[in-house]
Structure formats: C-alpha cells, structure tokens
Amino acid sequence: MNGGQRVEVRAVTEGEQLEWARASRRTFLNPGKVTAEHVEQRRPAWQGQRLTGAFEGARVVGTYRSWDWPLPVPGGPGHQVLADHVSTVTVAPTHRRRGLLTQMITADLRAARERGVPLAYLVAGEAPIYGRYGFGPAVSGQTLEVRAPAALAHLPAGAEDVGVELVQDADLRADAPALHAAVAAGRPGAVRRPDHYWDDLLGLAPGPDHDAKALRPALLARDAAGAAVGVARYRTRERWEGMRHDTVLEVHDLFAATGAAHAALWRHLLSVDLVDRVRATERPADDPLPHLLHDPRRAIGGEGSDQFWARLLDVPAALGARGWLGPPGACVLEVHDPLGLAGGRWRLDLEGGRVVAVPTAAEPDVTCDVGALSAAYLGETPLVALAAAGRVRGEAAAVARLSAQLAWQPTAWPTHTGF
Ligand SMILES: CC(C)(COP(=O)(O)OP(=O)(O)OC[C@H]1O[C@@H](n2cnc3c(N)ncnc32)[C@H](O)[C@@H]1OP(=O)(O)O)[C@@H](O)C(=O)NCCC(=O)NCCS
Incomplete structure (x- = not known):
C-alpha cells in the first residue's frame, strides 16, 4: 500500500546516498549489490553534483542526478557550452505515472535556466520519455559489423608509419584520457570523460570486477615519434558449433586522432585469427570504416539509434x-x-x-x-x-x-x- 503517503522531492543527504543508489539500481533492473564501499567510491564524483530523491518517509521512490559539465558544440575545438547533464533518472514501479519524473525534471531544467546554462543533455533509457520535456534526439550511434578477416582497399597516407601495440585496459591510463579529450574537443556532443570514469572503465578503481576489467585487451596506436594516436578497447565472445567457430570481437571504444591511426587500428582488428565477425557499437554517423574496405558489403548491419538527447534552455x-x-x-x-x-x-x-x-x-x-x-x-x-x-x-x-x-x-x- 503506497497510495496515501506524501512523497517529498528534495536533495539527498550524504547519509541517504546508499539507499538512493540502491533504489536507482533496482529500478534499472540491475541485480548487482550496492554496498557502502561502492557509495564511498562514488562520493568524490558526486561532489558538486545535484543528487535529488523522491522520498516516501525514509524510503527512496525516485532518483535524479544532474551536474554542469562542458559540452563541445559545432565549430571545432574551443567551441563548447556548459550543459546540465542529467542521469540516474528513475521512479519506482510502485510510484510510476503520478508525475514524479515531471516534478524532478522540470525543477532541474528551470534551475539550470536560472543558472544561465544554455543546454541540457542526457541518454534516454527509452525514446518516448523526454520529448515531452523539450528534448530532441541530437546524436546518433550506429553499430558496424564486418565479416572477418577483411582486407582494406585504401590506406590513408601515414597509416604504414602507425605502430599498433596489444596491451591491456589498465595500460591505457597514461595515454588514453588525453587522446580521448583531444578527439572529443573537435566533435559536437562528445562528452569529455572525467578521471573517475576512466579509473572505473579501465578497472583501476576498486569495485566488484575491477581485476577482470583491468586485464581486458586493448590496442594502442602510436605514430612514428611514439605519440599515442589511437585506442581500441574490445572483448571477444568465443562461440563454437562442433569444430567451427563463430567468434565475435566486440569493439566498445575506438578513437583516433587521425584517419591513418583509425585505419591502422581497423587493419589489426579485421585480421585477428579465430575471429569471424568484428562488431563496433556507438560509431558516429560519418565513420570512415565502410570506405576503407576492399569489399564494403562485408560490412553488414549498420543498425542505428539515438544516443544523446539535447534540450535548449x-x-x-x-x-x-x-x-x-x-x-x-x-x-x-x-x-x-x-x-x-x-x-x-x-x-x-x-x-x-x-x-x-x-x-x-x-x-x-x-x-x-x-x-x-x-x-x-x-x-x-x-x-x-x-x-x-x-x-x-x-x-x-x-x-x-x-x-x-x-x-x-x-x-x-x-x-x-x-x-
Ligand atoms: C521513465 C520513468 C522515470 C518515468 O517516471 P514517472 O514518474 O512515471 O513519469 P511521470 O509520471 O512524470 O510521467 C510523465 C508522462 O510521461 C509518460 N511517460 C513516462 N515514462 C514513459 C515511458 N517510459 N514511455 C512512454 N511514456 C512515458 C507518462 O505516461 C506521462 O504521460 P502523461 O503526462 O501524458 O500522463 C520511470 O518510469 C522509470 O523509472 N522507468 C525505468 C527507468 C528508466 O527508464 N529511466 C529513464 C532512464 S534515462
């Protein structure tokens, strides 16, 4: 029974963060356990962010988080706006469809407008949710899948001078963040990754599966002078039917400073032994990969979807x-x-x-x-x-x-x- 009690929307105190994190995890249908230690690790990242909860007594029935962070806009490096980034949006299934999201998001957007923040930005869990609040799908991502091995027909100038090292995720900490930031600065909508996110991604922050994360394979491309110019992070999903393999190499992060480095990474990825398909997700609409292939029909799929939604304020x-x-x-x-x-x-x-x-x-x-x-x-x-x-x-x-x-x-x- 939850019909009668008043629900209060307000800022979350430090002591309430564990319940708040658990509530959001539950609504996102994620069975993983959230411990006080996890919250402790998150706390530095949450400093300066706005954590909002919908409380029914002490029980958290809604969560919402937002923070101001620069966002590159069209114009090239240096063109950016401060954007109200929105995340951790949940309302408990027992309390849905009675206006709690509307209450949380309209207050947040209004406050951002009052702070002089010109844009709000988010990833939508489901596409029908945010249009009613003035958001529009502004950045799409596509999945590219190539039957391997596949030959490249064209190599941009300089690709032969790019060396590709096979490393592990943890080895990327020194080079990947600065390279990613440089690439992101020139692309509209590309959010610069905060340090804590890198630590999490590369298995360097303590967490339930950080050891396994740190050991995941990755490629680091360097130019002739030894500077890092490209990164690819991937996993392989091995599958056998009798004596035949149908193994997929899943690329879940690939960025490069130059077309030459991008091509050098792909040349390596498309020639790994025992791999039958290479699938890359969250690729930009103008990814040059299909134009590199000797047989562009080896690239199949091209399934796309909205990735980020923007809301002008x-x-x-x-x-x-x-x-x-x-x-x-x-x-x-x-x-x-x-x-x-x-x-x-x-x-x-x-x-x-x-x-x-x-x-x-x-x-x-x-x-x-x-x-x-x-x-x-x-x-x-x-x-x-x-x-x-x-x-x-x-x-x-x-x-x-x-x-x-x-x-x-x-x-x-x-x-x-x-x-
Ligand atoms: C999405 C969610 C936060 C909506 O919260 P809520 O408190 O039920 O939303 P509201 O009651 O304020 O709904 C406002 C309107 O949006 C509509 N709406 C909300 N979620 C919707 C969805 N997933 N699909 C379609 N319409 C939706 C409601 O029907 C309502 O429409 P109405 O005003 O015409 O009646 C909640 O359902 C939820 O936590 N879902 C699971 C987690 C999730 O997807 N979070 C979003 C991650 S970005």
Whole structure:
C-alpha cells in the first residue's frame, strides 16, 4: 500500500546516498549489490553534483542526478557550452505515472535556466520519455559489423608509419584520457570523460570486477615519434558449433586522432585469427570504416539509434556559442517551448561563421518546437527531415537554408561517458 503517503522531492543527504543508489539500481533492473564501499567510491564524483530523491518517509521512490559539465558544440575545438547533464533518472514501479519524473525534471531544467546554462543533455533509457520535456534526439550511434578477416582497399597516407601495440585496459591510463579529450574537443556532443570514469572503465578503481576489467585487451596506436594516436578497447565472445567457430570481437571504444591511426587500428582488428565477425557499437554517423574496405558489403548491419538527447534552455546563447558553416543570410525563427523556458522569436543573422540572435516582432520565416531545434542544434539531425515530419514549419526555401546553416561536419560523436 503506497497510495496515501506524501512523497517529498528534495536533495539527498550524504547519509541517504546508499539507499538512493540502491533504489536507482533496482529500478534499472540491475541485480548487482550496492554496498557502502561502492557509495564511498562514488562520493568524490558526486561532489558538486545535484543528487535529488523522491522520498516516501525514509524510503527512496525516485532518483535524479544532474551536474554542469562542458559540452563541445559545432565549430571545432574551443567551441563548447556548459550543459546540465542529467542521469540516474528513475521512479519506482510502485510510484510510476503520478508525475514524479515531471516534478524532478522540470525543477532541474528551470534551475539550470536560472543558472544561465544554455543546454541540457542526457541518454534516454527509452525514446518516448523526454520529448515531452523539450528534448530532441541530437546524436546518433550506429553499430558496424564486418565479416572477418577483411582486407582494406585504401590506406590513408601515414597509416604504414602507425605502430599498433596489444596491451591491456589498465595500460591505457597514461595515454588514453588525453587522446580521448583531444578527439572529443573537435566533435559536437562528445562528452569529455572525467578521471573517475576512466579509473572505473579501465578497472583501476576498486569495485566488484575491477581485476577482470583491468586485464581486458586493448590496442594502442602510436605514430612514428611514439605519440599515442589511437585506442581500441574490445572483448571477444568465443562461440563454437562442433569444430567451427563463430567468434565475435566486440569493439566498445575506438578513437583516433587521425584517419591513418583509425585505419591502422581497423587493419589489426579485421585480421585477428579465430575471429569471424568484428562488431563496433556507438560509431558516429560519418565513420570512415565502410570506405576503407576492399569489399564494403562485408560490412553488414549498420543498425542505428539515438544516443544523446539535447534540450535548449537559452536559444540565443546556444546559437551564439556554436560555429556555423552554412550559407550566410538572415531568418526570423520562432521557437515554442511548452515548459516556457526557451521560447521566443529572434532574427538570426549568419555572417562570418557566427550567428547573432536578436529578439524581433517580425513575422517568422521558420517556426518549430524547442525539441526540434534541440535535435538539430549539434549539426547532425537535418532540420529539413524534421520539417518533413511536421516538426518545423515555414516556406521550403527558408527551412532548407536554415537546415544547411545548422548542419556541421564532422558529425556529432556518440562516445560513452560516466552518465
Ligand atoms: C521513465 C520513468 C522515470 C518515468 O517516471 P514517472 O514518474 O512515471 O513519469 P511521470 O509520471 O512524470 O510521467 C510523465 C508522462 O510521461 C509518460 N511517460 C513516462 N515514462 C514513459 C515511458 N517510459 N514511455 C512512454 N511514456 C512515458 C507518462 O505516461 C506521462 O504521460 P502523461 O503526462 O501524458 O500522463 C520511470 O518510469 C522509470 O523509472 N522507468 C525505468 C527507468 C528508466 O527508464 N529511466 C529513464 C532512464 S534515462
């Protein structure tokens, strides 16, 4: 029986963190045990973050966590906004669908707006959840699977000078974080991984399975001068049917500073003995792998999905922070926001790779909801596709021009992080 008792949404105290972590783990259907020691390890990461709970008496029936962290936006290295990163969103199955998520997320978005944070960012557990709060799917990830062994047809210049070492995850701590940060800085939507996340990922933080994690295989690519230029982290899933193997090598992290390093890593991955398929998840939409293959039809699947969702909170600040490649020109844009946080009408002037948004009362050329503009903001989701779906309205030429202006290369990068 839980119908009558009042539920209070408020900040979580240090003494409540264990129950809070257990509640979120339960709702995510994760049977793993959360101990006081785990919470102790997490605590430094939670410092400075906002941990919210929905409490029914002492019982935690809802969890929510957010923190401000820079997010690269289109424009190349140095173009970034402070974003309200949202995670650990759960409401107990006994308390769902009575508005607890709505209460937690609207308060958080409003507070972020008041702090002057122009964007919120999250990974959605299920796609139908966050559109109603003004989020749009802004970064996609694709799975690429290649039948192995597979030959490469083309090698970019310099690939022959890249050396590939077989190492273990724990060996990556010295080189991988800085390389990842450098790659991420040039890709919209690529969250820089915090130190504690690296320690966790590479099995260097104490935890239930940290020994096994530290020993997982990895590749480290170095250029002729010995500098780290690429990393691939993977696992193999061995499968036999009688005397025949059908073994999959799963790449769950691959990043490289250059096309040459990317090709050198793939050349190695596609030639490992006893491996029949190589599957890489969370690859960006513009991954060059299919263009490297001698037989591109060996790349199968290409299954894709939304990876990150964005939510604009301050349209002029967000548009002004990113770089623009598209044709110059002006447009009056009207944005509707059901939560009343980011709506308005502005004249956008694109000149010299920058946009200035000035409030106006002029008739709009393009009208959309905040979720549609948020989906297009990081340069990957075409505004014209959103218009074809009825999410953006306006004269076709005006929509096409704004769509071309918002587009950005390289595409957003769905690298995973400590969300
Ligand atoms: C998703 C979750 C947090 C929603 O919490 P909640 O308190 O039930 O949400 P609310 O009551 O505020 O729902 C608000 C609206 O969103 C809808 N909604 C919520 N979750 C939904 C889902 N998973 N799919 C479709 N609609 C959903 C509700 O039906 C409701 O619609 P209405 O306003 O038209 O009635 C909760 O169901 C949950 O913890 N699920 C499992 C964990 C999870 O997926 N977390 C999200 C990880 S990013």
